[in-house]
Amino acid sequence: MIRLTRSRIERAREIHDEWRRHALATTPADRPAAEQAVRRLYDLGGHPPPRFVWTDSPAGTLLAIRAMSDDHRQAPGAGLLHDVLHRRPLPAAAWRYERTLGRRRRLTGRRGGGDLGSVLASPPVPVGPVTRDRLLMPPGDWGVPPFQRVLSSALRPYVEPGFERLLYDFAEQCHTGQFDAQSIGSDFIYRELGLVALRPEYGERLDLLATLARSAGPWWPFPDVCVMTERPVRFEVQPAPPGRGHGWMVLHSLDGPALAWRDGLAIHAWYGAPVPERYTAGELTAEDWLGEPNAELRRLIAEQMGYARLLDDLRAEKIASDEYGTLWRIFPRHIDDEEVVLVDVVNSSLEPDGSQRRYVLRVPPDQRVPRDAIGWTFGLPPGTYHPAEMT
Amino acid sequence: MNVQARKDQAREDQAREVQYRQGDVLLIAVDAIPGRAVPVPRDQGEVVLAYGEVTGHRHAIAEPHAELLALPDQEVERRSLRIAGDEARLRHEEHDTITVPPGTYRVIRQREYVPPAPSRSSRRFRPVLD
Numbered sequence: 001m002i003r004l005t006r007s008r009i010e011r012a013r014e015i016h017d018e019w020r021r022h023a024l025a026t027t028p029a030d031r032p033a034a035e036q037a038v039r040r041l042y043d044l045g046g047h048p049p050p051r052f053v054w055t056d057s058p059a060g061t062l063l064a065i066r067a068m069s070d071d072h073r074q075a076p077g078a079g080l081l082h083d084v085l086h087r088r089p090l091p092a093a094a095w096r097y098e099r100t101l102g103r104r105r106r107l108t109g110r111r112g113g114g115d116l117g118s119v120l121a122s123p124p125v126p127v128g129p130v131t132r133d134r135l136l137m138p139p140g141d142w143g144v145p146p147f148q149r150v151l152s153s154a155l156r157p158y159v160e161p162g163f164e165r166l167l168y169d170f171a172e173q174c175h176t177g178q179f180d181a182q183s184i185g186s187d188f189i190y191r192e193l194g195l196v197a198l199r200p201e202y203g204e205r206l207d208l209l210a211t212l213a214r215s216a217g218p219w220w221p222f223p224d225v226c227v228m229t230e231r232p233v234r235f236e237v238q239p240a241p242p243g244r245g246h247g248w249m250v251l252h253s254l255d256g257p258a259l260a261w262r263d264g265l266a267i268h269a270w271y272g273a274p275v276p277e278r279y280t281a282g283e284l285t286a287e288d289w290l291g292e293p294n295a296e297l298r299r300l301i302a303e304q305m306g307y308a309r310l311l312d313d314l315r316a317e318k319i320a321s322d323e324y325g326t327l328w329r330i331f332p333r334h335i336d337d338e339e340v341v342l343v344d345v346v347n348s349s350l351e352p353d354g355s356q357r358r359y360v361l362r363v364p365p366d367q368r369v370p371r372d373a374i375g376w377t378f379g380l381p382p383g384t385y386h387p388a389e390m391t
Numbered sequence: 392m393n394v395q396a397r398k399d400q401a402r403e404d405q406a407r408e409v410q411y412r413q414g415d416v417l418l419i420a421v422d423a424i425p426g427r428a429v430p431v432p433r434d435q436g437e438v439v440l441a442y443g444e445v446t447g448h449r450h451a452i453a454e455p456h457a458e459l460l461a462l463p464d465q466e467v468e469r470r471s472l473r474i475a476g477d478e479a480r481l482r483h484e485e486h487d488t489i490t491v492p493p494g495t496y497r498v499i500r501q502r503e504y505v506p507p508a509p510s511r512s513s514r515r516f517r518p519v520l521d
Contacts (some may be wrong), residue, residue: 060462240447271445296445310518341504357485362504376415377501389488390412 002195004131012189013138019185022214023178029054029228030215034177037211038084038219038226044205045083050226058218059158059303061229062170064104065220066159084221085176087209088116089183090190091136094124112114121197124190129246132187135193136186137247142239144182144249147259147267148174153266153274174218178231181213234260240272254304256280272352279304284315290340291377299359307344307358316342324385325370328360343373347391411484415501416441416450424471424495428460440472440498452491454479454498459498470494480485 002137011212026213031054037051055061092117127135137143152171153312187206190196192289197208212219217229236248251258251274257266257280268280275297278284284305292298316328319341330340341361347357375385407418433439439461440450452472457479458470474493481489 271447273445294445296443300445313512361501364504377410377503378499379502385410387410387412387417389489391414391489 002117002125002127002131002193004134008193009134009138011193013141014136015185015189015192016136016143017137018140019181019188019213020144022185023181024237025178025214025231026233026235027231029217029230031228034212034216034219034228037208037215038221039083040375041205041208042081042221042226044201044208045081047081047084047223050221050224053225053227054230055227056230056263057232057265058169058170058174059261059265060263061153061220062155062158062167063225064227065170065222066166068222068225072169079222080173081223081275086118087180090119090196090198091132093119093133094190094196095132097124098126101318111118117200119202121199121210124196125194127195135189135195141247142249143247144237145181146179147181147251148172150251150259150267150269150274154265163268173220176218176220177212177216177229178214180209184210184213185294217220230262232257232259232269232331234262238271254300270297281303286310290314302360307360311342311344314340319368322370324374327363327367327370327373330350341365341367341373343367343370343377345374404491406482411427411489411491411496412487413481413483416481417499417501418472418481418491419466419499421471421495421497421506424473428471431459431461438472440470441500446484448477448484450481450483450486452479452481456493470498472498 001089031052035052035066035087038052041391042049053064057219057374097116097120105372148171151174152167155167155171184206188210191203191206206248213352217231220227234253234257236251236253237258238252240248240250253268254270257277258269260266266277268275271277273294274351275280276288279288279301282304284301286305289298289301289305305313311328314328314330316330319327319329321327324343328344330342341364342360343363344358344360347359348349361377363373363376367376371380371385372382375382396508398433410420410456431438431504434449434451437449437451437453438457440459442449454473454474454477456475456477458475462469472491473495474491478490478492481491
């Protein structure tokens with residue numbers, strides 16, 4: 001059993017930090033290094049060296065693969081050289097040994113884990129779940145997921161309708177190169193801290209895949225040709241909100257795309273929630289605010305626009321104002337629309353710049369008193385809203 | 392007491408209850424918590440009254456003597472807070488902390504009006520997730 005010492009945690013954190021930097025890198029790909037690693041991987045598999053096609057983004061890669069394939073309906077993974085891509089994540093391999101094969105004290109077995117013997121030179125050091133978690137996710141650290149799933153919707157405009165299957169397979173396979181960096185970092189933690197001893201051949205393979213993870217985007221090995229993707233030019237993340245992937249990063253940028261490549265492929269997201277491009281391009285309108293069903297995204301929209309502009313754009317008319325807030329009315333645009341009545345609530349808490357945070361909520365059209373309208377939002381009858389303290 | 396007088400009485404009672412508001416959460420002092428209510432587990436050691444759906448910001452109390460309770464079959468709108476013994480601090484990333492005296496409270500999430508969709512649903516409001 002390995003002991004969880006301070007120096008081991010610190011070293012794990014250093015490795016983790018280094019690979020997070022690679023995972024989020026936005027510098028141009030190191031093409032010579034990446035190509036050399038791919039050539040060696042082809043060589044290890046007994047394949048002749050490929051010709052390289054570089055594209056500026058996963059969209060370019062998707063189009064390049066489609067252009068190569070005779071049958072567009074054929075999944076893009078079908079012709080892939082899986083022996084070239086082969087990688088066995090070490091924490092999962094060690095866990096598998098512990099759970100099943102280890103009972104028989106063997107690295108090979110009939111049920112599924114048969115290739116552990118080609119990866120590990122000796123049985124892995126037993127690691128408890130707490131130690132494993134502390135090493136793979138040092139306290140206060142955040143992992144970078146591969147983000148391949150969020151690519152699907154951004155790539156949809158690049159293929160004709162009816163190619164969902166192709167798109168799905170492509171996005172699922174986009175976990176190589178840079179998008180593999182975080183997971184490679186975990187492998188390095190296991191190897192460097194001596195939790196596993198690798199067979200030399202697999203050790204070389206891991207180093208080659210690591211070279212690719214720190215020098216290029218996702219790559220696609222086919223017979224004779226390898227399609228290589230450039231790295232993005234913008235990559236903005238922040239820790240995931242609780243309950244939405246604790247310990248992982250999510251894409252987030254209020255102004256501009258969260259993830260973008262040089263050819264224009266871009267993903268816009270606020271706290272991991274995909275948003276339309278105009279949300280982050282400074283082209284927000286009052287219509288966006290009215291149409292957004294999520295109150296929190298709506299508040300972010302209003303803050304991006306500024307409440308003054310929002311109410312101005314809506315041509316809102318003030319109904320009344322009191323110490324709790326202000327009530328606004330927007331006349332209906334269509335004859336059968338209901339009148340929109342909004343209460344403008346001011347939080348007492350001061351922002352770092354001394355201003356007060358505001359937010360605007362829709363209330364029933366018969367509301368006339370701001371205090372009662374705010375009371376309504378808490379389900380209270382008129383005249384009963386009177387907080388002793390509000391922040 | 393006629394119906395109107397009883398209504399007025401109820402309203403007066405309500406008007407005397409102490410209320411605390413932190414952003415989109417309102418605490419109203421109540422006499423008792425429904426007997427069937429069961430404790431809601433803590434999240435990372437804290438009692439979390441509400442989460443922001445997008446930002447994940449939370450209205451939370453760290454003190455061990457606070458307890459959040461919910462009726463087993465009820466939505467988040469019907470929850471209660473019990474603070475035993477000493478006061479507790481309700482914290483949030485974007486709001487000033489509120490010091491809540493010991494007692495029992497109803498926890499109300501702010502809601503918003505949703506105009507009736509012709510033929511679709513009869514929902515007249517939706518919760519605010521700040």
